[in-house]
Amino acid sequence: MENLKINISKSGVAADVVKGYEKQALENLSALYNKTGKGNDFLGWVELPAQITDAQFADLEATAAAIRAKADYVVVVGIGGSYLGARAVIDGLNNSFDWLQTSRKNPVILYAGQNIGEDYTHELLEFLQDKSFAVVVISKSGTTTEPAIAFRLLKELVEKKYSKTEAKERIVAITDAKKGALRTLATQEGYKTFVIPDDVGGRFSVLTPVGLLPIAIAGHNIRQLVKGAVDMKGLTAPGVAFDQNPAAQYAAVRNELHKKGKAIEILVNYQPKLHFFTEWWKQLYGESEGKDNKGIFPAGVDFSTDLHSMGQWIQEGVRNIFETVVTVKSPNTKVVVPNDAADLDGLNFLAGKRVDEVNKMAELGTLVAHVDGNVPNIMVEIPQLNEYYLGQMIYFFEIACGMSGYILGVNPFDQPGVEAYKKNMFALLEKPGYEAETKAIKAKL
Numbered sequence: 001m002e003n004l005k006i007n008i009s010k011s012g013v014a015a016d017v018v019k020g021y022e023k024q025a026l027e028n029l030s031a032l033y034n035k036t037g038k039g040n041d042f043l044g045w046v047e048l049p050a051q052i053t054d055a056q057f058a059d060l061e062a063t064a065a066a067i068r069a070k071a072d073y074v075v076v077v078g079i080g081g082s083y084l085g086a087r088a089v090i091d092g093l094n095n096s097f098d099w100l101q102t103s104r105k106n107p108v109i110l111y112a113g114q115n116i117g118e119d120y121t122h123e124l125l126e127f128l129q130d131k132s133f134a135v136v137v138i139s140k141s142g143t144t145t146e147p148a149i150a151f152r153l154l155k156e157l158v159e160k161k162y163s164k165t166e167a168k169e170r171i172v173a174i175t176d177a178k179k180g181a182l183r184t185l186a187t188q189e190g191y192k193t194f195v196i197p198d199d200v201g202g203r204f205s206v207l208t209p210v211g212l213l214p215i216a217i218a219g220h221n222i223r224q225l226v227k228g229a230v231d232m233k234g235l236t237a238p239g240v241a242f243d244q245n246p247a248a249q250y251a252a253v254r255n256e257l258h259k260k261g262k263a264i265e266i267l268v269n270y271q272p273k274l275h276f277f278t279e280w281w282k283q284l285y286g287e288s289e290g291k292d293n294k295g296i297f298p299a300g301v302d303f304s305t306d307l308h309s310m311g312q313w314i315q316e317g318v319r320n321i322f323e324t325v326v327t328v329k330s331p332n333t334k335v336v337v338p339n340d341a342a343d344l345d346g347l348n349f350l351a352g353k354r355v356d357e358v359n360k361m362a363e364l365g366t367l368v369a370h371v372d373g374n375v376p377n378i379m380v381e382i383p384q385l386n387e388y389y390l391g392q393m394i395y396f397f398e399i400a401c402g403m404s405g406y407i408l409g410v411n412p413f414d415q416p417g418v419e420a421y422k423k424n425m426f427a428l429l430e431k432p433g434y435e436a437e438t439k440a441i442k443a444k445l
Protein backbone atom coordinates (compact mmCIF):
# COMPACT_ATOMS: atom_id res chain seq x y z
CA MET A 1 0.00 0.00 0.00
CA GLU A 2 1.37 3.40 -0.99
CA ASN A 3 1.68 6.31 1.42
CA LEU A 4 2.38 10.02 1.31
CA LYS A 5 6.00 10.58 0.36
CA ILE A 6 8.36 13.53 0.72
CA ASN A 7 11.23 14.34 -1.63
CA ILE A 8 13.81 16.85 -0.39
CA SER A 9 16.43 16.15 -3.05
CA LYS A 10 15.79 19.49 -4.79
CA SER A 11 15.73 21.53 -1.58
CA GLY A 12 19.40 22.45 -1.80
CA VAL A 13 19.86 21.29 1.78
CA ALA A 14 22.65 18.72 1.95
CA ALA A 15 21.92 15.33 3.52
CA ASP A 16 24.40 15.88 6.39
CA VAL A 17 22.78 19.25 7.18
CA VAL A 18 19.35 17.60 7.32
CA LYS A 19 20.85 14.90 9.52
CA GLY A 20 22.09 17.66 11.84
CA TYR A 21 18.46 18.27 12.83
CA GLU A 22 17.88 14.65 13.86
CA LYS A 23 18.37 15.00 17.61
CA GLN A 24 16.39 18.20 17.90
CA ALA A 25 13.51 17.04 15.67
CA LEU A 26 13.11 13.72 17.45
CA GLU A 27 13.33 15.34 20.89
CA ASN A 28 10.63 17.76 19.79
CA LEU A 29 8.49 14.90 18.52
CA SER A 30 8.83 13.19 21.91
CA ALA A 31 7.90 16.47 23.59
CA LEU A 32 4.68 16.52 21.54
CA TYR A 33 3.87 12.96 22.61
CA ASN A 34 4.92 13.38 26.25
CA LYS A 35 3.41 16.87 26.53
CA THR A 36 6.61 18.39 27.89
CA GLY A 37 6.99 21.34 25.47
CA LYS A 38 5.43 24.77 25.10
CA GLY A 39 1.65 24.88 24.75
CA ASN A 40 1.33 21.37 26.18
CA ASP A 41 -2.30 21.88 27.17
CA PHE A 42 -3.22 21.96 23.45
CA LEU A 43 -1.84 18.62 22.31
CA GLY A 44 -5.03 16.58 22.19
CA TRP A 45 -4.80 16.38 18.39
CA VAL A 46 -1.64 14.19 18.58
CA GLU A 47 -3.52 11.11 19.82
CA LEU A 48 -7.01 12.15 18.74
CA PRO A 49 -7.43 10.29 15.42
CA ALA A 50 -6.77 6.91 17.04
CA GLN A 51 -9.14 7.67 19.90
CA ILE A 52 -12.35 8.33 17.99
CA THR A 53 -14.75 5.59 19.02
CA ASP A 54 -17.21 3.72 16.86
CA ALA A 55 -20.03 5.31 18.87
CA GLN A 56 -18.66 8.80 18.06
CA PHE A 57 -18.46 7.98 14.34
CA ALA A 58 -21.98 6.54 14.47
CA ASP A 59 -23.34 9.68 16.19
CA LEU A 60 -21.73 11.92 13.56
CA GLU A 61 -23.00 9.75 10.71
CA ALA A 62 -26.53 9.56 12.12
CA THR A 63 -26.66 13.34 12.60
CA ALA A 64 -25.30 13.85 9.10
CA ALA A 65 -27.91 11.45 7.69
CA ALA A 66 -30.74 13.31 9.48
CA ILE A 67 -29.54 16.67 8.12
CA ARG A 68 -29.03 15.22 4.63
CA ALA A 69 -32.56 13.85 4.65
CA LYS A 70 -34.00 17.24 5.55
CA ALA A 71 -31.96 19.81 3.69
CA ASP A 72 -30.92 20.54 0.10
CA TYR A 73 -28.51 23.22 1.32
CA VAL A 74 -26.43 23.16 4.49
CA VAL A 75 -24.79 26.34 5.71
CA VAL A 76 -21.60 25.74 7.67
CA VAL A 77 -21.01 28.77 9.90
CA GLY A 78 -17.49 29.30 11.20
CA ILE A 79 -14.17 31.06 10.63
CA GLY A 80 -10.47 30.11 10.78
CA GLY A 81 -10.04 26.68 12.31
CA SER A 82 -13.81 26.31 12.54
CA TYR A 83 -14.10 26.68 8.75
CA LEU A 84 -10.99 25.89 6.74
CA GLY A 85 -10.51 22.20 7.56
CA ALA A 86 -14.03 21.22 6.53
CA ARG A 87 -13.82 23.30 3.38
CA ALA A 88 -10.37 21.94 2.49
CA VAL A 89 -11.61 18.36 2.61
CA ILE A 90 -15.03 18.99 1.05
CA ASP A 91 -13.59 20.98 -1.86
CA GLY A 92 -10.80 18.40 -2.21
CA LEU A 93 -13.32 15.59 -2.65
CA ASN A 94 -16.39 17.16 -4.25
CA ASN A 95 -17.01 17.34 -7.96
CA SER A 96 -15.50 20.63 -9.20
CA PHE A 97 -18.97 21.66 -10.38
CA ASP A 98 -20.80 20.25 -7.39
CA TRP A 99 -23.27 23.08 -6.96
CA LEU A 100 -24.35 22.77 -10.61
CA GLN A 101 -25.24 19.07 -10.43
CA THR A 102 -28.96 18.49 -10.77
CA SER A 103 -29.52 14.86 -9.82
CA ARG A 104 -28.04 15.20 -6.36
CA LYS A 105 -27.23 12.68 -3.68
CA ASN A 106 -25.72 15.24 -1.34
CA PRO A 107 -26.76 18.66 -0.10
CA VAL A 108 -24.88 21.69 -1.40
CA ILE A 109 -22.58 23.03 1.31
CA LEU A 110 -22.54 26.81 1.69
CA TYR A 111 -20.40 28.82 4.07
CA ALA A 112 -21.12 31.79 6.31
CA GLY A 113 -19.46 33.60 9.17
CA GLN A 114 -16.07 33.49 7.43
CA ASN A 115 -16.44 37.15 6.46
CA ILE A 116 -18.53 40.17 7.36
CA GLY A 117 -19.37 41.25 3.83
CA GLU A 118 -22.87 42.69 3.92
CA ASP A 119 -23.62 41.83 0.29
CA TYR A 120 -22.41 38.25 0.82
CA THR A 121 -24.67 37.98 3.87
CA HIS A 122 -27.65 39.52 2.07
CA GLU A 123 -27.23 37.31 -0.99
CA LEU A 124 -26.97 34.17 1.13
CA LEU A 125 -30.08 34.98 3.17
CA GLU A 126 -31.99 35.93 0.04
CA PHE A 127 -31.00 32.68 -1.69
CA LEU A 128 -32.07 30.55 1.27
CA GLN A 129 -35.54 32.14 1.60
CA ASP A 130 -37.30 29.53 -0.54
CA LYS A 131 -34.83 26.66 -0.16
CA SER A 132 -34.80 23.71 2.18
CA PHE A 133 -31.78 24.30 4.38
CA ALA A 134 -30.05 23.48 7.65
CA VAL A 135 -27.28 25.14 9.64
CA VAL A 136 -24.16 23.78 11.34
CA VAL A 137 -22.69 26.50 13.55
CA ILE A 138 -19.11 25.99 14.71
CA SER A 139 -17.10 28.04 17.17
CA LYS A 140 -14.67 26.71 19.75
CA SER A 141 -14.74 29.85 21.88
CA GLY A 142 -18.41 30.38 21.09
CA THR A 143 -17.79 34.11 21.07
CA THR A 144 -16.19 34.90 17.69
CA THR A 145 -17.93 37.92 16.17
CA GLU A 146 -18.10 36.95 12.47
CA PRO A 147 -19.86 33.58 12.90
CA ALA A 148 -21.97 34.94 15.76
CA ILE A 149 -23.44 37.65 13.49
CA ALA A 150 -24.06 35.20 10.64
CA PHE A 151 -25.67 32.70 12.99
CA ARG A 152 -27.97 35.28 14.56
CA LEU A 153 -29.30 36.07 11.08
CA LEU A 154 -29.56 32.44 9.97
CA LYS A 155 -31.25 31.38 13.21
CA GLU A 156 -33.83 34.12 12.70
CA LEU A 157 -34.45 32.89 9.15
CA VAL A 158 -34.81 29.24 10.23
CA GLU A 159 -37.28 30.18 12.96
CA LYS A 160 -39.28 32.42 10.62
CA LYS A 161 -39.29 30.02 7.66
CA TYR A 162 -39.91 26.85 9.68
CA SER A 163 -40.58 27.23 13.42
CA LYS A 164 -38.73 27.31 16.70
CA THR A 165 -39.49 23.61 17.17
CA GLU A 166 -38.28 22.70 13.69
CA ALA A 167 -35.12 24.74 14.32
CA LYS A 168 -34.06 21.98 16.73
CA GLU A 169 -34.05 19.56 13.79
CA ARG A 170 -32.24 21.93 11.44
CA ILE A 171 -29.55 23.47 13.59
CA VAL A 172 -26.51 21.68 15.01
CA ALA A 173 -23.92 23.46 17.15
CA ILE A 174 -20.28 22.45 17.60
CA THR A 175 -18.53 24.26 20.43
CA ASP A 176 -16.79 23.99 23.81
CA ALA A 177 -18.22 21.52 26.33
CA LYS A 178 -19.10 24.24 28.84
CA LYS A 179 -17.85 27.73 27.99
CA GLY A 180 -19.01 30.43 25.59
CA ALA A 181 -22.16 32.11 24.36
CA LEU A 182 -22.81 29.43 21.72
CA ARG A 183 -22.83 26.67 24.36
CA THR A 184 -25.33 28.63 26.47
CA LEU A 185 -27.51 29.40 23.46
CA ALA A 186 -27.47 25.81 22.14
CA THR A 187 -28.38 24.40 25.55
CA GLN A 188 -31.17 26.92 25.99
CA GLU A 189 -32.60 26.27 22.52
CA GLY A 190 -32.23 22.50 22.77
CA TYR A 191 -30.01 22.05 19.70
CA LYS A 192 -28.07 18.89 18.99
CA THR A 193 -24.46 19.65 19.91
CA PHE A 194 -21.00 18.19 19.51
CA VAL A 195 -18.01 19.07 21.67
CA ILE A 196 -14.62 20.43 20.59
CA PRO A 197 -12.15 18.99 23.10
CA ASP A 198 -10.48 21.55 25.39
CA ASP A 199 -7.00 20.41 24.41
CA VAL A 200 -7.47 20.78 20.62
CA GLY A 201 -6.96 24.26 19.17
CA GLY A 202 -9.06 25.48 16.25
CA ARG A 203 -6.46 25.01 13.52
CA PHE A 204 -5.79 21.43 14.68
CA SER A 205 -9.49 20.52 14.94
CA VAL A 206 -10.42 19.21 11.47
CA LEU A 207 -10.54 15.62 12.71
CA THR A 208 -12.97 16.51 15.53
CA PRO A 209 -16.70 17.11 14.83
CA VAL A 210 -15.62 20.58 13.57
CA GLY A 211 -14.51 19.00 10.32
CA LEU A 212 -16.05 15.56 10.50
CA LEU A 213 -19.71 16.58 10.69
CA PRO A 214 -19.71 18.93 7.66
CA ILE A 215 -17.57 16.41 5.72
CA ALA A 216 -20.04 13.60 6.52
CA ILE A 217 -22.97 15.84 5.57
CA ALA A 218 -21.28 16.51 2.23
CA GLY A 219 -21.34 12.75 1.66
CA HIS A 220 -17.73 11.78 2.31
CA ASN A 221 -16.31 8.88 4.26
CA ILE A 222 -15.05 10.23 7.58
CA ARG A 223 -13.83 6.83 8.75
CA GLN A 224 -11.43 6.64 5.80
CA LEU A 225 -10.28 10.21 6.43
CA VAL A 226 -9.48 9.41 10.05
CA LYS A 227 -7.88 6.07 9.09
CA GLY A 228 -5.49 7.99 6.85
CA ALA A 229 -4.55 10.19 9.79
CA VAL A 230 -4.11 7.22 12.12
CA ASP A 231 -1.82 5.51 9.62
CA MET A 232 0.21 8.70 9.16
CA LYS A 233 0.53 8.90 12.94
CA GLY A 234 2.16 5.47 12.79
CA LEU A 235 4.49 6.58 9.99
CA THR A 236 5.63 9.69 11.91
CA ALA A 237 5.70 8.32 15.48
CA PRO A 238 8.70 8.71 17.81
CA GLY A 239 9.97 5.16 17.10
CA VAL A 240 10.40 5.84 13.36
CA ALA A 241 13.95 6.56 12.15
CA PHE A 242 14.56 10.25 11.39
CA ASP A 243 15.32 9.70 7.70
CA GLN A 244 12.17 7.57 7.34
CA ASN A 245 9.91 10.10 9.06
CA PRO A 246 8.48 12.44 6.37
CA ALA A 247 7.23 14.98 8.92
CA ALA A 248 10.60 15.23 10.67
CA GLN A 249 12.32 15.66 7.30
CA TYR A 250 9.91 18.42 6.28
CA ALA A 251 10.29 20.23 9.62
CA ALA A 252 14.08 20.05 9.39
CA VAL A 253 14.41 21.22 5.79
CA ARG A 254 12.00 24.16 6.07
CA ASN A 255 13.77 25.39 9.22
CA GLU A 256 17.14 25.16 7.50
CA LEU A 257 15.83 27.07 4.48
CA HIS A 258 14.41 29.69 6.82
CA LYS A 259 17.80 30.02 8.51
CA LYS A 260 19.36 30.60 5.09
CA GLY A 261 17.10 33.59 4.50
CA LYS A 262 14.07 32.01 2.87
CA ALA A 263 11.37 34.00 4.60
CA ILE A 264 8.43 32.75 2.55
CA GLU A 265 7.18 29.22 1.89
CA ILE A 266 4.79 28.85 -1.02
CA LEU A 267 2.52 25.81 -0.94
CA VAL A 268 1.91 24.82 -4.54
CA ASN A 269 -0.80 22.59 -5.96
CA TYR A 270 -1.58 21.50 -9.51
CA GLN A 271 -5.17 20.50 -8.70
CA PRO A 272 -7.70 23.31 -8.28
CA LYS A 273 -9.56 21.14 -5.77
CA LEU A 274 -6.67 21.67 -3.36
CA HIS A 275 -7.06 25.45 -3.22
CA PHE A 276 -8.70 25.35 0.20
CA PHE A 277 -6.26 22.75 1.45
CA THR A 278 -3.66 25.47 0.99
CA GLU A 279 -5.85 27.93 2.89
CA TRP A 280 -6.10 25.43 5.76
CA TRP A 281 -2.30 24.93 5.68
CA LYS A 282 -1.73 28.71 5.72
CA GLN A 283 -3.64 29.08 8.98
CA LEU A 284 -1.95 26.00 10.46
CA TYR A 285 1.56 27.30 9.84
CA GLY A 286 0.85 31.03 10.00
CA GLU A 287 -0.81 31.02 13.41
CA SER A 288 1.55 28.39 14.76
CA GLU A 289 4.86 29.96 13.79
CA GLY A 290 4.29 33.67 13.20
CA LYS A 291 5.12 35.11 16.63
CA ASP A 292 7.95 36.51 18.73
CA ASN A 293 8.98 38.36 15.54
CA LYS A 294 9.77 35.01 13.92
CA GLY A 295 8.27 32.58 11.45
CA ILE A 296 8.14 31.67 7.78
CA PHE A 297 5.35 33.51 5.94
CA PRO A 298 3.07 30.82 4.48
CA ALA A 299 1.80 31.69 1.03
CA GLY A 300 -0.02 29.64 -1.59
CA VAL A 301 -0.47 29.38 -5.34
CA ASP A 302 -2.62 27.25 -7.64
CA PHE A 303 -0.61 26.06 -10.65
CA SER A 304 -0.63 26.09 -13.57
CA THR A 305 -3.20 28.95 -13.22
CA ASP A 306 -0.89 31.18 -11.19
CA LEU A 307 2.15 30.42 -13.36
CA HIS A 308 0.51 32.92 -15.70
CA SER A 309 0.28 35.59 -13.01
CA MET A 310 2.74 34.89 -10.20
CA GLY A 311 5.17 32.77 -12.20
CA GLN A 312 7.31 35.76 -13.14
CA TRP A 313 7.80 36.83 -9.52
CA ILE A 314 8.59 33.32 -8.39
CA GLN A 315 11.12 32.84 -11.20
CA GLU A 316 12.95 36.16 -10.92
CA GLY A 317 11.76 38.22 -7.93
CA VAL A 318 13.46 38.58 -4.53
CA ARG A 319 15.20 35.28 -3.74
CA ASN A 320 13.61 34.82 -0.32
CA ILE A 321 11.15 32.05 -1.19
CA PHE A 322 10.96 28.28 -1.37
CA GLU A 323 8.23 26.03 -2.65
CA THR A 324 6.52 23.00 -1.17
CA VAL A 325 4.66 21.26 -3.96
CA VAL A 326 1.71 19.02 -3.12
CA THR A 327 1.43 16.60 -6.00
CA VAL A 328 -1.24 13.98 -6.66
CA LYS A 329 0.24 10.94 -8.41
CA SER A 330 -2.87 9.62 -10.21
CA PRO A 331 -6.04 11.44 -11.13
CA ASN A 332 -9.36 9.77 -10.32
CA THR A 333 -10.70 10.08 -13.88
CA LYS A 334 -9.28 10.00 -17.42
CA VAL A 335 -9.30 12.57 -20.24
CA VAL A 336 -7.16 12.10 -23.35
CA VAL A 337 -6.21 14.90 -25.77
CA PRO A 338 -7.97 14.00 -29.06
CA ASN A 339 -6.37 13.86 -32.49
CA ASP A 340 -7.53 16.56 -34.90
CA ALA A 341 -7.01 15.94 -38.62
CA ALA A 342 -6.56 19.63 -39.46
CA ASP A 343 -4.30 20.27 -36.45
CA LEU A 344 -4.90 24.00 -36.80
CA ASP A 345 -3.91 24.55 -33.18
CA GLY A 346 -0.72 22.53 -33.68
CA LEU A 347 -1.53 20.32 -30.71
CA ASN A 348 -1.37 16.93 -32.41
CA PHE A 349 1.96 16.25 -30.70
CA LEU A 350 -0.17 15.82 -27.57
CA ALA A 351 -2.83 13.62 -29.18
CA GLY A 352 -3.38 10.43 -27.22
CA LYS A 353 -1.75 11.81 -24.09
CA ARG A 354 -3.70 12.18 -20.88
CA VAL A 355 -4.32 15.72 -19.64
CA ASP A 356 -2.57 14.69 -16.42
CA GLU A 357 0.57 13.87 -18.38
CA VAL A 358 0.64 17.46 -19.63
CA ASN A 359 -0.01 18.66 -16.07
CA LYS A 360 2.86 16.52 -14.76
CA MET A 361 5.25 17.89 -17.39
CA ALA A 362 4.18 21.42 -16.46
CA GLU A 363 4.98 20.46 -12.87
CA LEU A 364 8.36 18.97 -13.70
CA GLY A 365 9.30 21.80 -16.05
CA THR A 366 8.35 24.34 -13.39
CA LEU A 367 10.30 22.49 -10.72
CA VAL A 368 13.48 22.55 -12.80
CA ALA A 369 12.97 26.20 -13.81
CA HIS A 370 12.33 27.34 -10.24
CA VAL A 371 15.23 25.34 -8.79
CA ASP A 372 17.44 26.84 -11.54
CA GLY A 373 16.09 30.22 -10.47
CA ASN A 374 17.23 29.54 -6.88
CA VAL A 375 13.84 28.58 -5.47
CA PRO A 376 14.44 25.46 -3.35
CA ASN A 377 11.83 22.74 -3.70
CA ILE A 378 10.23 20.26 -1.34
CA MET A 379 7.85 17.72 -2.87
CA VAL A 380 4.99 16.08 -0.99
CA GLU A 381 3.28 13.38 -3.01
CA ILE A 382 0.02 11.59 -2.33
CA PRO A 383 -1.03 8.65 -4.51
CA GLN A 384 -4.60 9.88 -5.09
CA LEU A 385 -7.01 12.56 -4.01
CA ASN A 386 -9.40 10.71 -1.69
CA GLU A 387 -10.46 10.67 1.95
CA TYR A 388 -7.69 8.35 3.05
CA TYR A 389 -4.81 10.33 1.58
CA LEU A 390 -6.25 13.68 2.63
CA GLY A 391 -6.30 12.21 6.15
CA GLN A 392 -2.65 11.24 5.78
CA MET A 393 -1.75 14.70 4.52
CA ILE A 394 -3.63 16.49 7.31
CA TYR A 395 -1.85 14.58 10.03
CA PHE A 396 1.50 14.88 8.22
CA PHE A 397 1.28 18.68 8.15
CA GLU A 398 -0.04 18.87 11.74
CA ILE A 399 2.69 16.78 13.34
CA ALA A 400 5.35 18.48 11.19
CA CYS A 401 3.99 21.83 12.31
CA GLY A 402 4.37 20.93 15.98
CA MET A 403 7.97 19.80 15.44
CA SER A 404 8.79 22.74 13.22
CA GLY A 405 7.45 25.30 15.67
CA TYR A 406 9.51 23.79 18.47
CA ILE A 407 12.65 23.85 16.27
CA LEU A 408 11.93 27.54 15.66
CA GLY A 409 11.61 28.03 19.42
CA VAL A 410 8.03 29.32 19.61
CA ASN A 411 4.86 28.02 21.22
CA PRO A 412 3.07 26.65 18.15
CA PHE A 413 -0.24 26.30 19.95
CA ASP A 414 -1.26 29.83 20.84
CA GLN A 415 -2.24 32.86 18.76
CA PRO A 416 -2.11 35.92 21.03
CA GLY A 417 -1.56 38.31 18.11
CA VAL A 418 -5.03 37.70 16.70
CA GLU A 419 -6.59 39.60 19.59
CA ALA A 420 -5.14 43.00 18.56
CA TYR A 421 -7.61 43.61 15.71
CA LYS A 422 -10.52 42.30 17.77
CA LYS A 423 -9.76 44.73 20.58
CA ASN A 424 -9.67 47.64 18.15
CA MET A 425 -12.84 46.54 16.37
CA PHE A 426 -14.74 46.29 19.66
CA ALA A 427 -13.35 49.66 20.75
CA LEU A 428 -14.49 51.24 17.47
CA LEU A 429 -17.90 49.59 17.75
CA GLU A 430 -18.14 50.90 21.33
CA LYS A 431 -18.77 47.50 22.87
CA PRO A 432 -19.68 47.85 26.54
CA GLY A 433 -16.58 47.35 28.68
CA TYR A 434 -14.28 48.87 26.04
CA GLU A 435 -14.75 52.53 27.03
CA ALA A 436 -11.06 53.22 27.71
CA GLU A 437 -9.98 51.46 24.48
CA THR A 438 -12.58 53.45 22.52
CA LYS A 439 -11.12 56.69 23.82
CA ALA A 440 -7.57 55.57 23.11
CA ILE A 441 -8.20 54.41 19.56
CA LYS A 442 -10.24 57.48 18.64
CA ALA A 443 -7.28 59.61 19.68
CA LYS A 444 -5.16 57.74 17.11
CA LEU A 445 -7.50 58.32 14.17
Ligand SMILES: O=P(O)(O)OC[C@H]1O[C@H](O)[C@H](O)[C@@H](O)[C@@H]1O
Pocket residue numbers: 079080081082138139140141142143144147202203287415418
Ligand atom coordinates in the same frame (compact mmCIF):
# COMPACT_ATOMS: atom_id res chain seq x y z
O1 LIG B 1 -13.73 28.56 16.72
P1 LIG B 1 -13.66 29.98 17.13
O2 LIG B 1 -13.46 30.13 18.61
O3 LIG B 1 -14.86 30.75 16.64
O4 LIG B 1 -12.38 30.62 16.49
C1 LIG B 1 -12.21 30.78 15.12
C2 LIG B 1 -10.83 31.31 14.79
O5 LIG B 1 -10.71 32.64 15.19
C3 LIG B 1 -9.72 33.06 16.10
O6 LIG B 1 -9.62 34.43 16.13
C4 LIG B 1 -8.38 32.38 15.99
O7 LIG B 1 -7.35 33.19 15.55
C5 LIG B 1 -8.40 31.11 15.21
O8 LIG B 1 -7.36 30.29 15.67
C6 LIG B 1 -9.72 30.42 15.31
O9 LIG B 1 -9.67 29.21 14.59
